Amino acid sequence: MRKNVLVASALLVLCAAALTGGIMWWNGGFAVQATVIAPSKADISRAETLMPTDGSLAKVYARSCMACHSVADAQAPLTGHINGWTQRFSERGSRGLLKSAKEGFGNMPAMGLCTDCTDEQYTALISFMSGREDSQ
Incomplete structure (x- = not known):
């Protein structure tokens, strides 16, 4: 019993x-x-409009990343939401995030819908989305 x-x-x-x-x-x-601070309405609005300053990277972001990383309901860390990315960097580091992008993580498909991206492009996209690169 x-x-x-x-x-x-x-x-x-x-x-x-x-x-x-x-x-x-x-x-x-x-x-x-771990608990991640939820994005504010301003964070969500900002994520919908941010684009990489590099034109070729902006095209890749628009076709492969933006659909999930600019929508709060997609459960992906929002582009430009520093609080959402800081914890991921501290838990997995840059290499771990690159690995997640290439192999998939949670709801994110392997290669993040960018089957032709190089490691350098993935790294630049992660840097941009996490707010570690200038955007317009």
Whole structure:
């Protein structure tokens, strides 16, 4: 009887944590999901209009990244939302974010819809979206 209560309690805790976003399934194991400050209405409006200053990179961003990274409901970190990107950089670093872009992460497909991008382009796109590069 005690064993059943313990198992039921453990399942309840795991379900509650999963429902509140405390745990997410990632790469075959559990990873703790940290709290990210939600973007404000101004952040969302800004994300809809930001574009890389480099013309060729702007074309790649428009066709491959903008559909998700400029829409709050897409659950992708918004372009220009520093708080949304800072934590990702501290958790995974630049190389980890590049790996996520190439291999996929969560809802993001592998190659991020840019099958012809080079590592340099991915790095520049991440830099732009995270607010670490000038934009217009």
